[in-house]
Amino acid sequence: MNSLSLLMGVVCLLVGHWGVHPMVNNYNAQKGLYSLAPITNVQIEKRYATVNNICSAVLDSDQCCYLRGVAYIKFVRACEILRAEHPKLKFIIYDAYRSPKIQLKLWNKVKGTPNARYVAYPKCISMHSLGLALDMTLADSLGKPLDMGTDYDAFTLLAQPRFESQFLRTQTLSKAQYENRLLLRSIMKRAGFFQLQSEWWHYEALHQKFAHTHYKVIE
Numbered sequence: 001m002n003s004l005s006l007l008m009g010v011v012c013l014l015v016g017h018w019g020v021h022p023m024v025n026n027y028n029a030q031k032g033l034y035s036l037a038p039i040t041n042v043q044i045e046k047r048y049a050t051v052n053n054i055c056s057a058v059l060d061s062d063q064c065c066y067l068r069g070v071a072y073i074k075f076v077r078a079c080e081i082l083r084a085e086h087p088k089l090k091f092i093i094y095d096a097y098r099s100p101k102i103q104l105k106l107w108n109k110v111k112g113t114p115n116a117r118y119v120a121y122p123k124c125i126s127m128h129s130l131g132l133a134l135d136m137t138l139a140d141s142l143g144k145p146l147d148m149g150t151d152y153d154a155f156t157l158l159a160q161p162r163f164e165s166q167f168l169r170t171q172t173l174s175k176a177q178y179e180n181r182l183l184l185r186s187i188m189k190r191a192g193f194f195q196l197q198s199e200w201w202h203y204e205a206l207h208q209k210f211a212h213t214h215y216k217v218i219e
């Protein structure tokens with residue numbers, strides 16, 4: 001059995017165990033990526049496939065979001081935790097795998113602006129381009145995002161988890177907004193993800209150093 005078959009076997013086993021039933025054809029073998037669209041408590045709102053993003057321009061023609069197997073397995077687990085503990089909530093996915101081409105387009109749009117420091121320069125490999133990161137939030141049953149204090153890609157200090165206790169003290173971040181962030185964080189951490197300290201919406205399936213040593217960019 002090759003490693004791909006083994007991975008597919010493990011995914012099927014885990015997916016079956018957790019009661020999530022993504023379509024069997026959600027795997028792109030050529031790229032090694034799994035589509036998140038079939039998961040029932042997930043709503044895809046890929047911002048870079050719309051003009052509703054920091055560039056006010058469509059950067060990606062593909063509306064769907066994808067993850068590499070190791071991240072996908074963890075994400076399926078997060079969906080199952082959410083379904084079991086908060087059946088009325090769902091995840092909104094703003095972005096996941098991002099090709100180096102899209103990353104370059106993003107860089108070209110923000111370079112020379114104050115937002116440039118938040119975008120991985122194409123020569124520094126983004127965890128998104130490894131298929132190991134996703135940008136997300138929680139939404140109610142109608143698909144309305146929970147209030148996290150800022151929008152996605154709000155490149156401000158208020159969006160940074162490392163400053164949350166400070167903003168809580170000054171009530172710039174409300175207790176409800178903070179608790180919404182904690183709920184998302186608790187589910188994602190239990191599923192095995194790591195939170196980026198500069199963006200409340202960004203989660204990574206592996207430590208960056210390990211990921212950059214063991215995984216290659218998906219073109």
Ligand SMILES: [Zn+2]
Pocket residue numbers: 128133134135201202203
């Ligand atoms: Zn991100």
